[in-house]
Each structure stands twice: as C-alpha cells, then as structure tokens.
Amino acid sequence: MIFQGKQKIWSDYQKEIPDDHWFYVRSCIRQGFFPGSEVAFLDICRNKLGKDFFETEHHTTCGGIAYHAEALPQETMMTIIARQFALMGEHGYKNYVCSCITSFGLYTEVLEDWRTFPDLEDKIREHLWKSCRRELTKPEYLAHASDIIYKFRNEIAAKAKHRLVNKFTGEPLRVVEHIGCHYSKMFPSKGVGGAEYPYVLAGMIDSWGGEVIDYPERRHCCGFGFRQYLVKANRGYSMSNTHKKFESMEPYKPDMIITNCPGCPYFMDRWQYVIAEQTGKTYGENGYGIPVFTYEEVAGLVLGYDPWDLGLQMHQVAVEPLLDKMGVKYNKKDKYKGSGGKILKIPEFPMNIKCC
Amino acid sequence: MIDFGYSLTPSSTIEIDDADMSLFDELCAVEPDAIKCMSCGSCAASCTAGVFTDLNLRKVLLGLQRGCEEDVLPQLKSCMLCGKCHIVCPRGINTRHLILSICKIYNI
Amino acid sequence: MKRNVLIIGGGPAGMEAARRIRDYGHTPILIEKESRLGGHLAKWHKLFPEGESTEELLTSLTADMEGINYFTDTNIVSINKLKNLYVAIFSNGISVQADAILFATGFSMFPAEKKEEYGYGIYNHVITNADLEHFFNTGKDPRIKEPKVIGFVHCVGSRDEKAGNRQCSKVCCATALKQACEMKELYPDATIYCFYMDLRMFGRKYEDLYLNAQRKYGILFVRGRVSEVSEDIDGRLVVKAEDTLVGKPIRITMDLLVLMAGMSPCVENPKIASMTGVHIGEDGFFMPRDLLYRSVESHSKGIFFAGAATGPKTIPETLNEARAAAMAIDHYFKQKA
Numbered sequence: 001m002i003f004q005g006k007q008k009i010w011s012d013y014q015k016e017i018p019d020d021h022w023f024y025v026r027s028c029i030r031q032g033f034f035p036g037s038e039v040a041f042l043d044i045c046r047n048k049l050g051k052d053f054f055e056t057e058h059h060t061t062c063g064g065i066a067y068h069a070e071a072l073p074q075e076t077m078m079t080i081i082a083r084q085f086a087l088m089g090e091h092g093y094k095n096y097v098c099s100c101i102t103s104f105g106l107y108t109e110v111l112e113d114w115r116t117f118p119d120l121e122d123k124i125r126e127h128l129w130k131s132c133r134r135e136l137t138k139p140e141y142l143a144h145a146s147d148i149i150y151k152f153r154n155e156i157a158a159k160a161k162h163r164l165v166n167k168f169t170g171e172p173l174r175v176v177e178h179i180g181c182h183y184s185k186m187f188p189s190k191g192v193g194g195a196e197y198p199y200v201l202a203g204m205i206d207s208w209g210g211e212v213i214d215y216p217e218r219r220h221c222c223g224f225g226f227r228q229y230l231v232k233a234n235r236g237y238s239m240s241n242t243h244k245k246f247e248s249m250e251p252y253k254p255d256m257i258i259t260n261c262p263g264c265p266y267f268m269d270r271w272q273y274v275i276a277e278q279t280g281k282t283y284g285e286n287g288y289g290i291p292v293f294t295y296e297e298v299a300g301l302v303l304g305y306d307p308w309d310l311g312l313q314m315h316q317v318a319v320e321p322l323l324d325k326m327g328v329k330y331n332k333k334d335k336y337k338g339s340g341g342k343i344l345k346i347p348e349f350p351m352n353i354k355c356c
Numbered sequence: 357m358i359d360f361g362y363s364l365t366p367s368s369t370i371e372i373d374d375a376d377m378s379l380f381d382e383l384c385a386v387e388p389d390a391i392k393c394m395s396c397g398s399c400a401a402s403c404t405a406g407v408f409t410d411l412n413l414r415k416v417l418l419g420l421q422r423g424c425e426e427d428v429l430p431q432l433k434s435c436m437l438c439g440k441c442h443i444v445c446p447r448g449i450n451t452r453h454l455i456l457s458i459c460k461i462y463n464i
Numbered sequence: 465m466k467r468n469v470l471i472i473g474g475g476p477a478g479m480e481a482a483r484r485i486r487d488y489g490h491t492p493i494l495i496e497k498e499s500r501l502g503g504h505l506a507k508w509h510k511l512f513p514e515g516e517s518t519e520e521l522l523t524s525l526t527a528d529m530e531g532i533n534y535f536t537d538t539n540i541v542s543i544n545k546l547k548n549l550y551v552a553i554f555s556n557g558i559s560v561q562a563d564a565i566l567f568a569t570g571f572s573m574f575p576a577e578k579k580e581e582y583g584y585g586i587y588n589h590v591i592t593n594a595d596l597e598h599f600f601n602t603g604k605d606p607r608i609k610e611p612k613v614i615g616f617v618h619c620v621g622s623r624d625e626k627a628g629n630r631q632c633s634k635v636c637c638a639t640a641l642k643q644a645c646e647m648k649e650l651y652p653d654a655t656i657y658c659f660y661m662d663l664r665m666f667g668r669k670y671e672d673l674y675l676n677a678q679r680k681y682g683i684l685f686v687r688g689r690v691s692e693v694s695e696d697i698d699g700r701l702v703v704k705a706e707d708t709l710v711g712k713p714i715r716i717t718m719d720l721l722v723l724m725a726g727m728s729p730c731v732e733n734p735k736i737a738s739m740t741g742v743h744i745g746e747d748g749f750f751m752p753r754d755l756l757y758r759s760v761e762s763h764s765k766g767i768f769f770a771g772a773a774t775g776p777k778t779i780p781e782t783l784n785e786a787r788a789a790a791m792a793i794d795h796y797f798k799q800k801a
Contacts, residue, residue: 368713369712370710370712371715372714372716372717373715373717391682391684392675394685395687395709414709415710418709418710421684422710424710
C-alpha cells in the first residue's frame with residue numbers, strides 16, 4: 001500500500017464544511033438502534049465544541065426507507081424533503097446536517113435532480129405550498145453528521161481522555177472503517193475523500209491514534225439493502241454480505257469497527273450473533289465478536305463519556321474488551337440501567353458468541 | 357443451533373485461487389487445442405444435442421479452464437459425437453477427439 | 465522557392481514527416497517538448513505484431529536527419545497568422561515564419577490513477593503498460609517480483625465514457641497480448657490472464673499473435689472488465705471481474721496487474737487549437753477536414769495533421785499518415801505557387 005497515493009486521492013476530494021450554525025435532523029432508525037449516538041453528537045457539538053446546532057421537533061422522516069422499498073413515489077419523497085428544507089429556512093439556517101446516510105444520499109440526489117430538472121423543483125415547490133403552506137429554501141451546505149465530527153476531529157483529539165491505543169501494548173488499535181454506501185458511492189465528490197478511499201472515518205481514526213485497516217472487501221456493502229432485510233426470506237443474502245466482509249477482515253484481527261450509517265453498525269453487530277449461532281464462528285478474540293461502533297460513540301469514548309450513557313449496552317457484541325483496551329472505566333453493574341438509574345431488563349446470553 | 361428462518365447464501369463467485377487445475381493441465385498436454393477456443397459459440401449453435409439438452413461445448417471448455425468441472429462435465433453425457441461442431445469450429449479444433457479426451461481424463 | 469514547414473511533435477509522425485518534407489525540397493523545423501525525439505515510441509521496448517525492436521525503428525527514423533532543424537525541450541508559446549504565413553514563437557526564444565504547420569502532437573497516455581478502483585499508485589503491484597515496457601528496457605521495477613499470477617486489464621481509460629474517453633485506443637489489445645507473451649517468456653511458470661471486453665485484433669498478423677498467446681504461451685482470457693482491485697494481508701492483489709462468458713463473478717489473487725492505459729487526446733490540444741483555429745472533435749482529438757478523403761488536412765489553410773493527433777493509431781498508420789501529410793503539404797505549396 002502506497003500511502004502517498006491515498007493522500008493524493010483524499011486531496012482530490014475535499015469538501016467545504018462550514019464551521020458553525022447547523023440545522024440538525026435525526027434519523028428514524030438510529031434512535032432505536034443506537035439511542036445514545038445522536039444525543040452524544042449534539043452534546044459534543046454544543047457543549048464540547050461550543051457550536052450552534054438547532055433541531056426542531058417538527059421534522060419528520062426523509063421517507064428514505066419507504067422510498068427505497070418502493071412504497072413511496074419519488075414526488076412524495078421529494079415533497080417530504082422540501083418540507084424539511086423549509087423548516088431549516090424558517091428557523092434562519094442555511095447549513096443542513098443529517099444524522100442518517102440514507103437521508104444524506106437522498107438529499108444529495110434530490111438537490112442534484114432539482115439542479116438538473118428545474119421544472120421538477122418548481123413542481124415540488126408547488127406541492128409543498130399546496131400541502132403545507134411552506135416555502136422551499138434549499139440549503140447552501142449539506143453535510144452528513146460524520147462530516148462535522150471529521151471537521152472537528154483534531155479539536156476532539158485535543159480534548160481526548162482516551163485514545164484509540166491499546167493500553168496493554170501501547171500499539172494503535174486496529175480499526176476497520178465502514179462507510180455507508182449512500183455517503184459517497186452515488187456522488188463521490190460529495191463525500192470527504194471520495195468513494196474509493198473515503199477519508200471521513202479514516203481521518204477520525206488517524207487523529208485519535210488508531211490504525212486504519214485496509215482489507216479487500218472494505219468497499220463492500222454491509223448487505224442491509226432495504227427490501228433485502230425487510231423481507232425475511234431475503235435476509236440470508238443480507239447476512240451473507242456481512243459474512244463476506246468479516247471473512248475478509250478476519251486475518252487483520254481488527255479491534256473494532258467504526259461506521260457512519262444507521263444500518264451498517266446495526267447489521268454488522270447483530271449478524272455476528274446470527275452467524276455465531278448458525279455456524280459457531282466468531283471473529284473477535286477469545287470467542288467474542290468484533291465490536292461495531294457509530295462514529296459518535298467512538299468520539300464519545302475518546303472524549304471520556306460514560307459508555308453506558310453512550311448506549312453501548314444496546315450492542316449485541318460485547319464492547320467491554322475494547323473498553324478495557326482503551327482504558328475506559330465503566331461500572332459493570334450499571335450496564336443495564338437506563339437514565340435516572342432505572343433498571344432495564346437484562347438480555348439472555350447467546351450460546352456461541354461470548355458476551356459480558 | 358438456532359433456526360432463524362434464513363441462513364448464509366453460498367457465493368456464486370468462481371474462486372480461481374482454489375481451483376485445482378491439474379486435470380486441465382493434463383488435458384492441455386494431450387489436447388493443446390483445448391485453449392484455442394475463442395468462445396464464438398459455433399459448436400453450441402450447431403450441436404445436435406444442445407437444443408434438447410444443456411450440452412454446450414463452449415461452456416464446457418470454459419468451465420474446465422476455470423476449474424468448475426463439476427458444473428459442466430455432466431453436460432457431455434448428452435453428446436452424440438456426431439461431429440457437427442467439428443465441421444463448424446473456425447479454430448479447427450478436433451472437437452470429437454477433444455470430448456473423448458475430456459471423458460478419459462476427467463473419468464466420466 | 466524553399467518553404468518552411470513547422471512540425472509540432474517529434475514522435476514517429478513528426479520525424480517521418482520531417483524527412484519526407486525535406487525530400488520534397490522544403491525546410492522542416494521540428495520541435496519536441498521532451499528532451500529526446502521519439503515520443504512514446506522511444507519509451508517502448510518491442511512492438512506488435514511480431515516483437516519488432518523499437519530501437520531499430522527509431523534508428524531508421526533518425527538515420528538521416530540532415531537538413532532537418534529540430535529543437536528538443538521546446539514548446540510552442542504562440543502562433544499567429546500573418547497573411548499566408550504563420551509566425552510561431554518557441555519557449556527557447558526562437559521565432560520562425562512557417563508557410564505550413566504540421567500537427568504531429570500525438571496522444572497523452574491515459575492517467576491510470578484516474579480509474580481509482582484499480583489502485584494504480586496505491587497498490588504496490590499495479591503497473592501500466594508503459595511501466596512494463598520500461599521494465600523490459602531496464603530490467604528494473606521494484607513492483608515486479610517473480611510474479612506467479614499476472615493479470616492484464618484491457619481498456620483502461622478506453623471505451624470509458626465516465627473516464628472521458630469513449631474511443632477504443634486501438635493498440636492496447638495487441639500490446640497486451642505482446643506483453644503477456646513476453647512476461648510468459650520471462651516467467652514461464654506464471655499463470656497469465658487477460659481481461660478484455662472485445663479482443664480487437666484487426667491488423668495483419670494480429671490474429672496470429674492471439675493464437676500464439678493461446679496456444680504457445682497458454683495465456684488465459686477472461687471476457688469481462690476488471691471491476692475492483694484490492695490488496696490482501698500479504699500484499700497480493702485481489703482482482704474481481706465478471707467472466708461474462710460463464711456468467712459468473714470471478715476472483716483471482718495476483719502478484720502483478722498491468723493496466724493497459726489507453727490513448728487520450730494530447731493535453732495541449734485545446735491550447736494549440738485556440739492559437740490556430742483548427743477544430744477539435746467532441747472526443748478531444750483534432751478534427752480533419754473529413755475522416756475519409758482529407759484525413760491529414762485541417763479546416764485552417766496551411767495546417768495539416770499526422771498520426772495520433774487525430775485519434776488513436778498504430779505505428780504503420782502513423783508513418784503512412786506522416787508521408788501523406790508531407791505529400792499534401794507539398795501539393796498545397798504547388799497550388800499556391
């Protein structure tokens with residue numbers, strides 16, 4: 001691997017990310033999958049970095065999942081998105097940042113469609129006015145929330161309580177970065193680092209002391225798809241794609257995986273359990289799996305947040321071995337306590353994959 | 357083991373690294389023309405058996421070259437050795453002789 | 465009356481045209497941007513279809529340079545039309561008056577790193593056709609280490625609209641087969657694959673080259689474009705394509721991958737066109753008056769083309785065009801007189 005070659009590609013795909021004043025929209029599924037991630041993101045941006053991030057309870061889904069599952073026509077999806085943009089304008093913002101990769105891909109595509117077909121934009125503008133009495137304002141800058149953490153990765157590194165370094169060996173942690181397909185595969189120029197070697201997560205890993213693993217199937221989709229997972233009969237090949245990735249990364253002995261999409265961390269986490277139960281195979285050390293994180297969770301760990309406040313108890317694959325390597329302190333007894341110390345149910349333990 | 361109602365799907369990828377080419381090499385030693393095929397499809401188009409069975413000599417040759425003999429060898433059972441493919445092959449491959457050599461080397 | 469002909473480009477087209485123009489009794493002035501004459505040809509080792517020596521061809525082309533003024537390391541700064549004359553200023557400060565100009569500007573190699581999925585410049589064992597010729601010439605390339613499995617990828621930056629090159633580069637199929645056979649001679653135990661979309665073996669003896677590659681050298685052919693390349697933990701290359709004739713994806717781990725970088729329009733074409741008003745086609749190559757009958761004449765009076773300036777060409781085609789252009793220039797002068 002010639003590092004300078006990758007650096008050259010990264011320099012070809014730089015993206016302008018404004019410094020402050022963002023209108024933030026959440027993801028539908030991430031709040032269920034990784035409930036601590038979006039809270040941590042806002043807390044990091046607002047309280048650790050001192051930035052203005054606005055959100056409103058009036059925003060909705062972008063319609064992405066229904067659209068990709070062919071349950072929603074394109075114009076309806078575009079009108080939903082136009083309404084989101086209108087909300088941004090009404091609150092006086094120009095920079096739009098979303099938590100979800102599906103949304104980011106869809107927003108990018110819709111803006112491109114409107115640029116290419118101005119008549120379509122006019123039509124949607126009219127739909128929006130007729131249905132909601134709102135005025136469409138298009139964002140000046142569109143970012144995915146991982147772009148923001150990428151932009152402030154060095155500020156975060158400066159405030160780091162823990163680094164991506166194995167405290168037992170002093171070696172950098174070996175980190176697999178997995179980018180959501182719709183982040184830059186459709187529009188390489190809209191993603192930090194492009195589509196072949198995206199730098200958005202690799203940059204965080206570099207800044208926070210870890211070592212990026214380049215394994216052969218790094219570009220491969222996690223297999224989530226939309227219809228592929230939603231229909232039970234199709235889940236086999238959804239899982240087979242994740243399996244392909246794990247088989248490919250296994251020789252590199254990764255300590256952790258970091259992702260920027262709602263679906264990828266969820267499926268790469270949960271499928272490890274299903275694969276273990278079906279085949280007996282696990283990919284981590286000593287019968288554990290490889291923990292899979294969102295970038296907000298990793299930023300949170302680096303900044304010293306309590307792992308249970310970050311929602312890491314919601315992971316299927318045990319995160320404790322990684323926390324130990326990073327030197328993150330945690331109270332075992334508090335793992336299944338919700339906010340305010342409320343005791344949550346303790347899950348059953350699987351047979352073939354070790355959990356804590 | 358838990359039955360989830362779905363399971364890993366086998367991959368369709370031809371993994372050349374895992375292919376055992378020793379029989380194919382043996383074939384090429386006695387039938388050097390086996391690798392002259394340029395996949396024009398004349399043999400398959402003219403094949404007496406091919407329109408009623410899955411026999412396709414072009415695909416058999418390619419399958420052997422990729423180490424997928426199990427997928428393609430059963431096709432040869434339909435061959436009637438009529439020699440029409442021999443007439444049309446633009447590379448002049450002695451296809452009947454080739455088919456007999458394949459049967460001998462791959463033991464079918 | 466002796467007339468000056470400015471020839472831009474000192475590759476095979478420019479060199480051959482210069483001698484012929486001199487033989488017609490005119491004064492050729494040849495400029496070349498590189499430090500030696502020969503163009504891309506000078507970087508090659510052997511040529512298809514029969515492994516002809518580049519050195520010998522270059523020797524023939526340069527054997528008789530008497531009466532030809534040439535400047536290497538020299539670029540065009542400006543060209544201005546003055547009635548029936550062109551006044552050109554060179555980067556070395558010299559200016560000339562030319563009665564006619566021949567564009568023998570050739571092509572630019574497609575920058576293989578633009579096909580990001582192949583990882584040229586990123587993976588240690590991905591090289592280009594030009595790199596391999598350099599290896600044949602010098603025996604040195606740290607990326608080539610006793611390869612056991614070698615792949616050749618045809619059409620890198622050719623027949624690729626997304627990469628900005630819709631055209632077939634014409635010479636890569638034959639070059640790939642030539643190079644594959646040469647590698648087999650160097651590494652007899654290696655397994656060598658060619659990944660092609662169509663094998664365009666159109667010229668005399670080219671089909672023989674193909675047959676030899678199959679029969680004598682045992683080169684294996686996969687009809688399918690390589691879709692992605694990555695590096696495994698041992699630093700070997702994992703190459704994926706579809707074997708379209710089988711109808712299945714194929715994956716092969718390799719020790720060396722050679723990208724057949726195609727011919728792009730010369731990067732200086734737009735600059736030169738803007739100085740002279742010659743036409744450029746939408747593919748970026750110069751547009752002659754017509755593609756059949758007046759293929760060496762431009763739309764501007766007194767400006768002519770030869771070689772790959774008007775699209776990918778083989779060496780004999782280029783040399784013939786150079787001769788045709790010399791004849792057309794002489795004819796143009798005769799008409800003027």
